[in-house]
Amino acid sequence: MKSNSSKFYGYGKQTIEQEDIETVVEVLKGDWLTQGPYVKKFEDALSEKFEAKYASAVANGTAALHLTALALEWKKDDIVITTPMTFLASANCILYAGATPDFVDIDPISYTIDIEKLENRILNYKKEGLKVKAIVAVDYAGHPCDWKNLRKIANKYxxxxxxxxxxxxxxxxxxxxxxxxxxxxVTVMSFHPVKHITSGEGGAVLTNNYDIFEKINLLKTHGITKNEQYLSRNEGPWYYEMVELGFNYRITDIQCALGASQLKKLDGFVQKRNEIADFYNENFSDDNRFICPHVANNVRHAYHLYPLQIKFEELGVSKREFFAKMKKDRIGPQVHYIPVHLQPYYQKHFGFKKGDFPVSESFYHNEVSIPMYPSLENDDLCHIVDAIKKVGKS
Known part of the structure; x- marks a missing residue:
C-alpha cells in the first residue's frame, strides 16, 4: 500500500462540484444576495428531506443552538444536561441562556450519552428537589443516540x-x-465545510412545533416583526416593531443556494463515507493496537468523523509524537474532543474536575479523528493506513 501523492490529508474537507458552483453563480447574477428566495428553497428542502414540519436556516450551528435555548425559554436556575464529549457550542448555548449546565458521561460503545447514567442523574436531582429542564443529546461522529429511550425519559420526567x-x-x-x-x-444542524454538506457557514433549526419555529424566526432577525398580530399599532406597510431582543443570525441566499445544491447529494456523500469507514475497519480491526468505532445494528452511521481509538502505549509513542509523525506523512488528524468539563472556564465557574466523567476522559486519551471525506480515493486511504500502522515500527 503506497501512494505517490504529495497532497495533504486533513481530517475533513468539503466536496464542491461544478453544479454547486453554477448554482451559486446564478444567485450572484440575480437580484438577491441575502434574504431572498433561496433561503426558503433551502428551508423547504431541509423540511422535506428530514421529515420536519418546519425548518429555519440560520448563520451557523452555534447560532442554531443559541436560538433553540432562547426559544425553549431556558433561564437562570434551569438545569440542562448534555454530554462532555462534544464541541463547546453544545454546552455554551446553555450558558448563553443563563441556565446551569451539567454533563452525563458517554456510553463506551456508541460514544453517545449514557442512558442509564442520564436517568440516575435526573433522579439524583429529583431527590434534591430540583428538576432538569432539558437534555441536549449529541449524535457523536454521526452515530445516533438511543433516541427511543431518550424520548421515554423526556416524557417520564x-x-x-x-x-x-x-x-x-x-x-x-x-x-x-x-x-x-x-x-x-428541536433538531439542530450545521453546514460547516467539514460536515456532510456545506453552505460555507450555516446551520438550521428543525421542529414540528409551530410556536418554536415562529420564535426562532423572530429571534434570528433582531426580534423585529411586521406581522400584524404582534404589533402594538400599524402605521403603514413600512412599519415594524422590535418585540423581542433578538440577533442577526440570518443566512444569505448565496449560502442557501450552495446548501440546497449540496443537499441533493447528501445520500451519495454518506454512502462514500461508509465505504471509507469499511476500508478503515477492514485494515484496523485485526490489529489490537486500534479500536474501530462500533455501529449498532439498527443504525446507518453518517461518519462525520472516523474516531479511531489508538492504544498509544502499545504503539510505543505518545499522542504528541503520533501527531508529529502524521505531519511528516502529510496527514492532519484531529481530536474530537477535549471533554468540555476539563475546559478551564467550566472548571472555574462550575467546579468540574478531572475524574468526573472517566469514560469521556479515557476516550479523549485514545481518540484520533483520521481523514474522512468523500473525495478520498483508494490510493489516499492506503497511504493513510500505512502511515498510521508504521508509526510504532519506526
Whole structure:
C-alpha cells in the first residue's frame, strides 16, 4: 500500500462540484444576495428531506443552538444536561441562556450519552428537589443516540429534548432519516465545510412545533416583526416593531443556494463515507493496537468523523509524537474532543474536575479523528493506513 501523492490529508474537507458552483453563480447574477428566495428553497428542502414540519436556516450551528435555548425559554436556575464529549457550542448555548449546565458521561460503545447514567442523574436531582429542564443529546461522529429511550425519559420526567444533529446529517435510525425530528422537540444542524454538506457557514433549526419555529424566526432577525398580530399599532406597510431582543443570525441566499445544491447529494456523500469507514475497519480491526468505532445494528452511521481509538502505549509513542509523525506523512488528524468539563472556564465557574466523567476522559486519551471525506480515493486511504500502522515500527 503506497501512494505517490504529495497532497495533504486533513481530517475533513468539503466536496464542491461544478453544479454547486453554477448554482451559486446564478444567485450572484440575480437580484438577491441575502434574504431572498433561496433561503426558503433551502428551508423547504431541509423540511422535506428530514421529515420536519418546519425548518429555519440560520448563520451557523452555534447560532442554531443559541436560538433553540432562547426559544425553549431556558433561564437562570434551569438545569440542562448534555454530554462532555462534544464541541463547546453544545454546552455554551446553555450558558448563553443563563441556565446551569451539567454533563452525563458517554456510553463506551456508541460514544453517545449514557442512558442509564442520564436517568440516575435526573433522579439524583429529583431527590434534591430540583428538576432538569432539558437534555441536549449529541449524535457523536454521526452515530445516533438511543433516541427511543431518550424520548421515554423526556416524557417520564417532563423534560425538553434537543437533538444536536450536527454530526449526523444523513444518518438513519431503524431506516428513518428523519429520526431526530421524530423523537426530539428541536433538531439542530450545521453546514460547516467539514460536515456532510456545506453552505460555507450555516446551520438550521428543525421542529414540528409551530410556536418554536415562529420564535426562532423572530429571534434570528433582531426580534423585529411586521406581522400584524404582534404589533402594538400599524402605521403603514413600512412599519415594524422590535418585540423581542433578538440577533442577526440570518443566512444569505448565496449560502442557501450552495446548501440546497449540496443537499441533493447528501445520500451519495454518506454512502462514500461508509465505504471509507469499511476500508478503515477492514485494515484496523485485526490489529489490537486500534479500536474501530462500533455501529449498532439498527443504525446507518453518517461518519462525520472516523474516531479511531489508538492504544498509544502499545504503539510505543505518545499522542504528541503520533501527531508529529502524521505531519511528516502529510496527514492532519484531529481530536474530537477535549471533554468540555476539563475546559478551564467550566472548571472555574462550575467546579468540574478531572475524574468526573472517566469514560469521556479515557476516550479523549485514545481518540484520533483520521481523514474522512468523500473525495478520498483508494490510493489516499492506503497511504493513510500505512502511515498510521508504521508509526510504532519506526
Amino acid at each position: 417532563d423534560i425538553q429534548l434537543v437533538s444536536d444533529n450536527c454530526h449526523a446529517l444523513g444518518a438513519k435510525l431503524d431506516g428513518d432519516i428523519g429520526y431526530a425530528n421524530k423523537y426530539a422537540d
